[in-house]
Amino acid sequence: MGCNSSVAYRRSEKAIRAAILIQNWYRFTKARLETRRRYSLSIFQSIEYADEQDQLQLANFFTFMLDHCTHPDSVSQILTSPGISQVVDEGLSLTEFENKIDVPDSYYGPRLSFPLTVEDANALLHAFRNEQLLHARYVLQLLCETRRVLKEMPNITHLSTSYSKEITVCGDLHGNLDDLLLIFYKNGLPSEQNPYVFNGDFVDRGKNSMEILIILFAFLLIYPNDLHLNRGNHEDYIMNLRYGFTKEVSKKYKDHGKLILCLLRDVFSWLPLATIIDSKVLILHGGISDTTDLDFLNALERSKLKSLMRPPKSVRDRQDQPKERIPTTRLSKHIANQNVAGKTQHISSSGSTEPSGSNLPPDPALKEWKQILDILWSDPRSQNGCTPNKSRGGGCYFGPDVTAKLFERYNLKMLIRSHEFKPEGYEISHDGKVITIFSASNYYEEGSNRGAYIKLNPELIPRFVQYQVSKYTRRQNLQERVGTIESSALKSLREKIYAHRSELTSAFAQYDLNSTGRISVSDWAAAMESVLQLELPWRMLRAQLVQMTPNGEADYMSCFYDLKIGQPTKEVQPALVETLCRYRRDLEIIFNIIDKDHSGLISLEEFGQTWKLFASHLGIDVYDESLDKLILSIDYNKDGHIDFNEFLEAFHVVHRLEKKANS
Amino acid sequence: MGTTSTVDTYSNVLEFLCCRIRLKITSNIDASVVLFSVIPEIGSIVRSLGCFPTEAELHELLAEVEEEEPTGYINLEKFLPVMTKVLLHRSYQPIPEDVLLHAFEALDENKCGYITKEELVKYLTEEGEPFTQEEMEDMLSTALDPETNTVHYRDYISMLVVDET
Numbered sequence: 001m002g003c004n005s006s007v008a009y010r011r012s013e014k015a016i017r018a019a020i021l022i023q024n025w026y027r028f029t030k031a032r033l034e035t036r037r038r039y040s041l042s043i044f045q046s047i048e049y050a051d052e053q054d055q056l057q058l059a060n061f062f063t064f065m066l067d068h069c070t071h072p073d074s075v076s077q078i079l080t081s082p083g084i085s086q087v088v089d090e091g092l093s094l095t096e097f098e099n100k101i102d103v104p105d106s107y108y109g110p111r112l113s114f115p116l117t118v119e120d121a122n123a124l125l126h127a128f129r130n131e132q133l134l135h136a137r138y139v140l141q142l143l144c145e146t147r148r149v150l151k152e153m154p155n156i157t158h159l160s161t162s163y164s165k166e167i168t169v170c171g172d173l174h175g176n177l178d179d180l181l182l183i184f185y186k187n188g189l190p191s192e193q194n195p196y197v198f199n200g201d202f203v204d205r206g207k208n209s210m211e212i213l214i215i216l217f218a219f220l221l222i223y224p225n226d227l228h229l230n231r232g233n234h235e236d237y238i239m240n241l242r243y244g245f246t247k248e249v250s251k252k253y254k255d256h257g258k259l260i261l262c263l264l265r266d267v268f269s270w271l272p273l274a275t276i277i278d279s280k281v282l283i284l285h286g287g288i289s290d291t292t293d294l295d296f297l298n299a300l301e302r303s304k305l306k307s308l309m310r311p312p313k314s315v316r317d318r319q320d321q322p323k324e325r326i327p328t329t330r331l332s333k334h335i336a337n338q339n340v341a342g343k344t345q346h347i348s349s350s351g352s353t354e355p356s357g358s359n360l361p362p363d364p365a366l367k368e369w370k371q372i373l374d375i376l377w378s379d380p381r382s383q384n385g386c387t388p389n390k391s392r393g394g395g396c397y398f399g400p401d402v403t404a405k406l407f408e409r410y411n412l413k414m415l416i417r418s419h420e421f422k423p424e425g426y427e428i429s430h431d432g433k434v435i436t437i438f439s440a441s442n443y444y445e446e447g448s449n450r451g452a453y454i455k456l457n458p459e460l461i462p463r464f465v466q467y468q469v470s471k472y473t474r475r476q477n478l479q480e481r482v483g484t485i486e487s488s489a490l491k492s493l494r495e496k497i498y499a500h501r502s503e504l505t506s507a508f509a510q511y512d513l514n515s516t517g518r519i520s521v522s523d524w525a526a527a528m529e530s531v532l533q534l535e536l537p538w539r540m541l542r543a544q545l546v547q548m549t550p551n552g553e554a555d556y557m558s559c560f561y562d563l564k565i566g567q568p569t570k571e572v573q574p575a576l577v578e579t580l581c582r583y584r585r586d587l588e589i590i591f592n593i594i595d596k597d598h599s600g601l602i603s604l605e606e607f608g609q610t611w612k613l614f615a616s617h618l619g620i621d622v623y624d625e626s627l628d629k630l631i632l633s634i635d636y637n638k639d640g641h642i643d644f645n646e647f648l649e650a651f652h653v654v655h656r657l658e659k660k661a662n663s
Numbered sequence: 664m665g666t667t668s669t670v671d672t673y674s675n676v677l678e679f680l681c682c683r684i685r686l687k688i689t690s691n692i693d694a695s696v697v698l699f700s701v702i703p704e705i706g707s708i709v710r711s712l713g714c715f716p717t718e719a720e721l722h723e724l725l726a727e728v729e730e731e732e733p734t735g736y737i738n739l740e741k742f743l744p745v746m747t748k749v750l751l752h753r754s755y756q757p758i759p760e761d762v763l764l765h766a767f768e769a770l771d772e773n774k775c776g777y778i779t780k781e782e783l784v785k786y787l788t789e790e791g792e793p794f795t796q797e798e799m800e801d802m803l804s805t806a807l808d809p810e811t812n813t814v815h816y817r818d819y820i821s822m823l824v825v826d827e828t
Contacts, residue, residue, distance in 0.1 A: 014769050015769055015770060015786060015790065016790045016791050017766075017769075017791075018765075018766035018767070018769035018770055018786075019766075019770070019786045019787055019790040019791035020717060020790075020791035020792055021758060021762065021763065021766040022763070022766050022767065022770075022787065022791075023787060023791050023792050023793075023794060024715055024716075024717055024758065024792075025715065025758050025763055025766075026794075026798070026802055027706060027707075027710060027798075028710045028714075028715050028758075029823055030707075030710075030798075030801070031706070031707040031708075031709075031710030031711045032710070032711060034707055034711065035679075035711040477801075477804045477805050478801060478804070478805075479805055479823075521671060522670075522671065522674060525678075537678045537679060538678070539674065539675050539678045539679075540675075540678065540679060
């Protein structure tokens, strides 16, 4: 610089103003990006929880199916004692599997020998890194041994951080093998010097749930005093039907999948419910309620509850009151012919489904079920009190007062739980008393979140380690990451919108009395929420979902543009098409159950009967004629059977823009 | 600016904040009762709502909505009308693209169409309302051409503006 000082001064002043402008503008774009990121994650989370509610409904339906004896054999086979009962027999030993199942010479995967050693564990890790499968015989042997070992354990494990050992606590993994491998890489393998607690939800969603279980169980057998597992709400065979684990096992193990799933059902029920460290730190999957009783939990027979999705019979008897519709806030007056009766039955810990004033005697089975449901499904909230968890449909929301009371009662210092997605992999709430730890990075989408684990030292001070697996060699910058998760979230949301098309259309019509095709933004937002009930910031999302008229109103039908159902089925009533589209996932699960021999085909009669039953359970009007037409249109070769996977594919919501891109 | 516009704006702000502080949006939310910890985030919140305040202007806004005895919390009932007014009167004018371009050009002494990394870092972390280390790194991650270690600002601006529909 130098030269004329006054010129330099002026230049500098101009530069400073320019700098402020740039900084200002940058901070603005940053804030916008943050907003988009947050609402994208909100969308993912809302849809996920709404889906969990749907799952509870499906479980209700299974009960309904059983009680109405439509397909007693196939349904009961899945839901009650399995047809392959010998698997559950205590007597089945390792040698029986060895004798019954052959491992061919062509198999190059790990060959386990029991009792397992560290070499076996390393062989497994190596194999899974190379995407190999463990042979079914070893899987079954492993599960058998795991069950044997788990049976010896109490419901609540007590640990201590003696000899300056740090204990590592991990949260939800949800089938993300890469995250588990990354944790082992950063933190070391489990051993006597390196104890771990895994806090549930090892399976579902990700594609390596089986491998994660195998690794965890293997280490459990090798170091039973240093590798601890808590049960999560996804360690439940009915959840697995919907969220992918059952499918994963069936695909990977075509011959022995059913056997493996049966045994797993048992193994899951033997997983401990909670862990306590130094009598001060309580670790469990979900949370607590105002009635949580640790002594009671420690004493009950945990293996009786194979699934939490089906309340004990006594509760079901009360729930199945014919034609009784218990109104809740979820029912909207706009839902005309589709009175979703099932949704009103909230499986809640506060027993809201019980008719008031009932003087039935306290039911021990009910108490057991409720206590476990609470610890596996509840979420902490900042508001005081304990209220039913409406998002999930099970467990409760517990406030800081509930936490404080529990701590006082049991002389605790900290609660570590998982169960909830956290963008940073962990979150501290209730004034430092409650920690949420979530170990599945990129849970919703590449770049959506970090995972984390806790290192707990002997003073019980937690240290957090975060990480994020990335499939791109070049890490996307924030702009790109937000772009990816935003478009993925909006895509899911648009699908949901489309699946509720007729309900939404009538909701909009209520505000548009003169049928102009336009309503105010306020009305649009109110209508969206009343039908979809996702508690999303509709005004913020408006620009992405609906087109505006020049005078600032919403052209409400524009939110259905660019979307359509997969194959046009002209003969079929649009309302039926939409309903099938919405319940596609449920139907997939149901049909898979009915299809005993896994042929992919079911008879027209079975299809019709099942659909009618499902529809009546949900309170949907069934137009026989329409359904018959539909059935005939999909029996392409007219042999009396339909390929239900093909059928369901037809009801997949397709994004027109996507289709254009692919064609 | 009719009443509908005020109500609409107010609702927009309310909804945004509820989402931000994860409060359930109910029609009869009692704004007077809700306090939320927002001071470190107030810049982000105001900007997310579409404004371009400078840090100095933010401090003024904060002074207007803070409690007499700063508790670290802000009362929703106080914040909502102030924020609504700001949005309606379009205070904190947005920065048009060409003005932004001139700003970058002002830092580009030789008018070559780019600024070196060193120069940019010097200006943005030492002058004006300085960037934090994190902010600087974040801007560079998108803006910097790693081969030449320079920022071609025209490209950078157009890239970000396109995204902002």
